Amino acid sequence: xxxxxxxxxxxxxxxxxxxxxxxxxxxxxxxxxxxxxxxxxxxxxxxxxxxxxxxxxxxxxxxxxxxxxxxxxxxxxxxxxxxxxxxxxxxxxxxxxxxxxxxxxxxxxxxxxxxxxxxxxxxxxxxxxxxxxxxxxxxxxxxxxxxxxxxxxxxxxxxxxxxxxxxxxxxxxxxxxxxxxxxxxxxxxxxxxxxxxxxxxxxxxxxxxxxxxxxxxxxxxxxxxxxxxxxxxxxxxxxxxxxxxxxxxxxxxxxxxxxxxxxxxxxxxxxxxxxxxxxxxxxxxxxxxxxxxxxxxxxxxxxxxxxxxxxxxxxxxxxxxxxxxxxxxxxxxxxxxxxxxxxxxxxxxxxxxxxxxxxxxxxxxxxxxxxxxxxxxxxxxxxxxxxxxxxxxxxxxxxxxxxxxxxxxxxxxxxxxxxxxxxxxxxxxxxxxxxxxxxxxxxxxxxxxxxxxxxxxxxxxxxxxxxxxxxxx
Ligand SMILES: [Zn+2]
Numbered sequence: 001x002x003x004x005x006x007x008x009x010x011x012x013x014x015x016x017x018x019x020x021x022x023x024x025x026x027x028x029x030x031x032x033x034x035x036x037x038x039x040x041x042x043x044x045x046x047x048x049x050x051x052x053x054x055x056x057x058x059x060x061x062x063x064x065x066x067x068x069x070x071x072x073x074x075x076x077x078x079x080x081x082x083x084x085x086x087x088x089x090x091x092x093x094x095x096x097x098x099x100x101x102x103x104x105x106x107x108x109x110x111x112x113x114x115x116x117x118x119x120x121x122x123x124x125x126x127x128x129x130x131x132x133x134x135x136x137x138x139x140x141x142x143x144x145x146x147x148x149x150x151x152x153x154x155x156x157x158x159x160x161x162x163x164x165x166x167x168x169x170x171x172x173x174x175x176x177x178x179x180x181x182x183x184x185x186x187x188x189x190x191x192x193x194x195x196x197x198x199x200x201x202x203x204x205x206x207x208x209x210x211x212x213x214x215x216x217x218x219x220x221x222x223x224x225x226x227x228x229x230x231x232x233x234x235x236x237x238x239x240x241x242x243x244x245x246x247x248x249x250x251x252x253x254x255x256x257x258x259x260x261x262x263x264x265x266x267x268x269x270x271x272x273x274x275x276x277x278x279x280x281x282x283x284x285x286x287x288x289x290x291x292x293x294x295x296x297x298x299x300x301x302x303x304x305x306x307x308x309x310x311x312x313x314x315x316x317x318x319x320x321x322x323x324x325x326x327x328x329x330x331x332x333x334x335x336x337x338x339x340x341x342x343x344x345x346x347x348x349x350x351x352x353x354x355x356x357x358x359x360x361x362x363x364x365x366x367x368x369x370x371x372x373x374x375x376x377x378x379x380x381x382x383x384x385x386x387x388x389x390x391x392x393x394x395x396x397x398x399x400x401x402x403x404x405x406x407x408x409x410x411x412x413x414x415x416x417x418x419x420x421x422x423x424x425x426x427x428x429x430x431x432x433x434x435x436x437x438x439x440x441x442x443x444x445x446x447x448x449x450x451x452x453x454x455x456x457x458x459x460x461x462x463x464x465x466x467x468x469x470x471x472x473x
Contacts, residue, residue, distance in 0.1 A: 043087030063100025222253025
């Protein structure tokens with residue numbers, strides 16, 4: 001058996017007004033090509049870069065949220081390589097003095113908390129974009145110089161499930177902290193993967209396969225599964241794998257060889273002479289630290305503990321800001337009903353909003369409505385089949401569950417004379433079933449169903465069963 005060894009690099013576009021080293025608008029997505037450019041991000045001679053304070057502060061915030069140590073001093077470096085969409089011939093990045101080092105992210109895999117180590121967090125600039133059209137290549141420099149935050153992990157992942165859990169948690173963290181929207185469709189969060197297979201426990205393989213530019217978590221998972229299959233197939237045939245960069249063939253996760261991997265020596269990193277060293281004082285770091293809210297992993301286990309909720313349910317809550325806000329509102333002073341009300345929230349209400357394409361925050365169902373619905377159920381005033389119908393009517397009208405139940409007379413039939421009449425009617429209408437009942441008492445199930453149908457679910461099935469027994473004997 002082979003043991004996959006996986007490490008990740010993640011690029012995030014922080015929320016900033018301007019680009020990393022110039023004043024151009026960073027919100028380039030969907031704009032006409034080459035409209036967000038200036039001499040700095042076009043790499044024209046003589047143009048000088050000025051670091052974006054907001055991007056650097058967001059990088060510090062990210063590093064802190066990932067439990068990294070912040071370097072007291074940090075600097076930018078030039079990473080030299082030729083690419084048509086890199087007009088300067090180098091990218092301004094950070095080499096040996098990144099902003100943050102040595103952190104971790106905790107995420108749950110199969111309900112167990114696992115810790116994945118972060119090697120470093122640094123700031124850099126994005127490149128432009130090449131568009132290939134037939135035998136021509138067009139260049140769009142709107143993306144050139146857009147700020148990027150890069151996160152490098154240790155090779156701590158051994159399966160696609162672990163990578164998925166980590167990637168989702170990371171995306172939540174950056175959203176909770178307001179660092180980035182991490183909208184993958186706009187390329188605001190991208191992954192690079194290195195993966196190799198080890199044949200013996202605790203032995204690092206002597207090769208690494210890199211796959212770049214993965215724009216979604218589901219594709220990332222598929223790439224890992226594809227590579228595990230591909231590499232183990234080759235190793236089984238006795239082939240030797242070597243260092244290689246592979247590209248995505250399509251969204252199925254299949255990869256193709258691109259080139260052998262460069263080493264950092266190939267990039268001839270050297271300090272960026274146009275930008276002075278950055279020094280971060282402890283006051284700034286403390287100020288940024290204070291802005292970090294409770295993070296999803298912490299919040300999840302606090303909710304499990306505090307409200308006695310099931311961890312998988314809370315995972316759904318922490319992953320969705322509107323569900324979480326709805327829950328928080330509902331939980332105010334309602335600890336006793338909260339477990340049941342939460343089931344209605346993540347179950348029926350979420351299904352209703354999805355089916356009607358309504359955002360939860362725009363829905364007519366309010367947090368207090370779910371609490372009221374659960375109260376009605378707990379007090380035995382309505383049955384659960386009816387409760388679903390009540391919720392649908394609240395969703396349609398915005399009226400409270402109590403009003404709906406009254407308006408449509410949906411409460412449980414408590415009057416036994418009324419119920420007895422319905423039971424007798426059902427018995428009279430089904431003489432054949434009544435005959436069967438004498439041979440097979442299970443036939444009563446059908447009669448019970450008919451009574452529930454007649455009463456639109458408002459009868460108590462236990463009472464009906466008793467009545468049926470009495471009348472039929
Ligand atoms: Zn610019």
